[in-house]
Amino acid sequence: MKTLRLILGDQLTNTIAALDDDDLAADIILMVEVADETTYVSHHKQKLVFILSAMRHFAQSLTARGLTVDYVRLEDDGNTGSFTGEVARAIARHKPSRVVATRPSEWRVLEAMRGWQADFGLPVELREDNRFFCAEPRFTRWAAGRKSLRMEFFYREMRRESGLLMDGDDPIGGAWNFDAENRQSWPKNREAPARLRFTPDAITTDVIAMVERRFAGHFGTLDAFGWAVTRPDALRALDHFITDCLPSFGDYQDAMKTGAPFLYHAVLSPYLNVGLLTAREMCAAAEAAFHAGAAPLNAVEGFIRQILGWREYVRGIYWLKMPDYAETNALQAHRPLPAFFWTGKTDLNCIAQVVAETRAHAYAHHIQRLMITGNFALLAGLEPRQVEAWYLAVYADAYEWVELPNTHGMALFADGGVLASKPYAASGAYIDRMSDYCKGCHYDPKVKLGPKACPFNYLYWNFLIENQARLSANPRMGMPYRTLSAMDPNRRSAVTAQSTAFLGSLGSELQLRVPDAPP
Ligand code: FAD
Numbered sequence: 231m232k233t234l235r236l237i238l239g240d241q242l243t244n245t246i247a248a249l250d251d252d253d254l255a256a257d258i259i260l261m262v263e264v265a266d267e268t269t270y271v272s273h274h275k276q277k278l279v280f281i282l283s284a285m286r287h288f289a290q291s292l293t294a295r296g297l298t299v300d301y302v303r304l305e306d307d308g309n310t311g312s313f314t315g316e317v318a319r320a321i322a323r324h325k326p327s328r329v330v331a332t333r334p335s336e337w338r339v340l341e342a343m344r345g346w347q348a349d350f351g352l353p354v355e356l357r358e359d360n361r362f363f364c365a366e367p368r369f370t371r372w373a374a375g376r377k378s379l380r381m382e383f384f385y386r387e388m389r390r391e392s393g394l395l396m397d398g399d400d401p402i403g404g405a406w407n408f409d410a411e412n413r414q415s416w417p418k419n420r421e422a423p424a425r426l427r428f429t430p431d432a433i434t435t436d437v438i439a440m441v442e443r444r445f446a447g448h449f450g451t452l453d454a455f456g457w458a459v460t461r462p463d464a465l466r467a468l469d470h471f472i473t474d475c476l477p478s479f480g481d482y483q484d485a486m487k488t489g490a491p492f493l494y495h496a497v498l499s500p501y502l503n504v505g506l507l508t509a510r511e512m513c514a515a516a517e518a519a520f521h522a523g524a525a526p527l528n529a530v531e532g533f534i535r536q537i538l539g540w541r542e543y544v545r546g547i548y549w550l551k552m553p554d555y556a557e558t559n560a561l562q563a564h565r566p567l568p569a570f571f572w573t574g575k576t577d578l579n580c581i582a583q584v585v586a587e588t589r590a591h592a593y594a595h596h597i598q599r600l601m602i603t604g605n606f607a608l609l610a611g612l613e614p615r616q617v618e619a620w621y622l623a624v625y626a627d628a629y630e631w632v633e634l635p636n637t638h639g640m641a642l643f644a645d646g647g648v649l650a651s652k653p654y655a656a657s658g659a660y661i662d663r664m665s666d667y668c669k670g671c672h673y674d675p676k677v678k679l680g681p682k683a684c685p686f687n688y689l690y691w692n693f694l695i696e697n698q699a700r701l702s703a704n705p706r707m708g709m710p711y712r713t714l715s716a717m718d719p720n721r722r723s724a725v726t727a728q729s730t731a732f733l734g735s736l737g738s739e740l741q742l743r744v745p746d747a748p749p
């Protein structure tokens with residue numbers, strides 16, 4: 231039976247479910263570059279180059295395995311621009327008896343695929359994505375009947391089921407979580423380690439030229455493109471992280487330093503999310519480093535928790551709650567995204583630094599995303615949909631299944647507390663403690679009101695005032711609301727007045743998006 235096997239751009243794994251059969255000799259493997267995917271948000275240029283080049287290299291590796299690959303490029307004649315259109319054309323070309331695919335990672339693509347069997351008049355088999363520790367039904371079972379879906383409890387079950395860092399039924403080291411040791415700021419004279427980057431080969435160079443030509447108006451630069459685009463290179467990046475960075479990963483996980491975007495972070499999420507690396511092998515490599523005495527428990531547990539805990543958990547929440555999840559706006563935030571999210575032109579130095587690094591690398595680490603841009607968007611009451619479109623566009627690792635819960639739930643509290651027990655709201659003092667950004671800033675994090683006051687300071691109190699009816703009953707917000715109620719009424723009015731003036735001066739989103747057409 232001749233089968234058409236579809237592999238999407240984030241399914242670049244040799245053992246992907248759609249290829250899981252004994253005899254693939256008569257089959258056609260279909261991979262398609264389509265305008266729908268390259269333009270549903272204004273993807274960072276590096277994200278486009280990374281995905282398209284990784285797809286082309288993956289197709290080459292399948293051909294080298296002796297498989298037949300039908301690869302459609304973005305600029306090929308007749309390209310319809312959609313997955314549905316390209317599968318229809320491939321069916322007409324190859325006349326298969328059935329189509330096999332792995333379930334897509336995003337809701338909008340699954341919605342389109344659900345109609346294929348009827349549209350094409352032949353069997354379409356969608357297989358469970360086997361690259362996650364926790365299959366969707368398993369997460370649904372975990373969530374059933376629970377009042378609160380906190381990550382920590384889910385994580386413990388995943389530890390038990392995977393056996394990672396376990397000593398029989400107990401966690402190695404006697405605790406599930408060593409975060410108390412993981413909150414250090416960056417020491418003054420410490421240098422961040424050099425990171426492995428990869429020189430573009432001929433395939434990547436071709437894609438860079440195409441992206442520069444076709445997506446000139448998209449956010450980001452390609453000057454520093456150094457992402458791995460093959461599995462062997464992604465494995466080298468993993469090896470480098472485990473040896474040179476993992477030992478200090480935990481200690482400085484929350485630190486931020488000007489001009490040093492990566493610190494001891496893995497910088498592996500783009501590879502993991504497209505399938506060049508797997509979650510199991512990343513966790514196993516970290517665990518092996520611990521058992522070999524090469525990395526301490528606080529670092530290894532912290533790293534494994536990000537993948538086995540957070541990553542699996544946000545995916546579970548996404549599929550449990552979509553499509554309604556994306557529609558909520560629990561804090562009724564409606565202000566437009568300021569243009570400086572795209573231009574970086576702002577005198578708030580922390581934001582300017584994070585946007586500049588994002589533009590240069592299509593990367594920012596978790597605390598930059600959560601506590602700088604995310605915190606600002608939360609305090610300023612920016613419209614969730616606009617903020618989410620920004621996060622989905624600008625990071626090389628961004629796919630809705632992982633971006634949306636992190637932005638909508640964790641950063642913006644737009645889900646009303648499904649994911650986080652309280653909003654991650656912080657004033658300038660937090661940013662000053664965890665970074666060196668404030669030293670180069672026009673504003674002063676110690677000043678609360680007036681022209682030199684850090685905007686995060688008055689916006690923090692203004693956020694509490696604006697959301698008093700929605701948040702004051704939250705037991706974890708008791709302390710800030712008690713402080714607010716003790717605030718001098720004149721001071722409270724001054725906070726509101728300065729916040730209103732500041733928010734009124736923000737302006738709105740620049741339209742950077744250009745039509746996906748060659749000049
Ligand atoms: P490290 O900090 O070194 O962590 C190791 C790995 O753990 C990562 O590679 C990643 O796969 C995983 N991980 C860590 N934190 C999370 C998390 N909260 N959710 C899921 N996986 C996690 N991550 C994405 O992969 N794609 C996104 O689109 C994305 N959007 C985000 C948006 C916001 C507002 C926030 C606050 C976080 C977002 N994250 C996203 C999570 C996290 O910031 C990135 O996974 C991380 O910064 C990737 O860099 P790294 O590989 O150096 O990670």
Ligand code: DLZ
Pocket residue numbers: 237238239240241262263264265267268269273277278281334335336337339340629
């Ligand atoms: C993100 C992306 C981009 C930019 N381009 C493509 C593409 O041309 N072809 C493709 O198969 N996948 C691409 N992707 C990844 C898809 O958006 C991703 O696989 C789906 O959203 C999964 O639901």
Ligand code: SF4
Pocket residue numbers: 577578579580581657658661662667668669671672673674675684685686
């Ligand atoms: Fe950001 Fe405020 Fe620090 Fe400036 S002073 S860098 S705005 S936190």
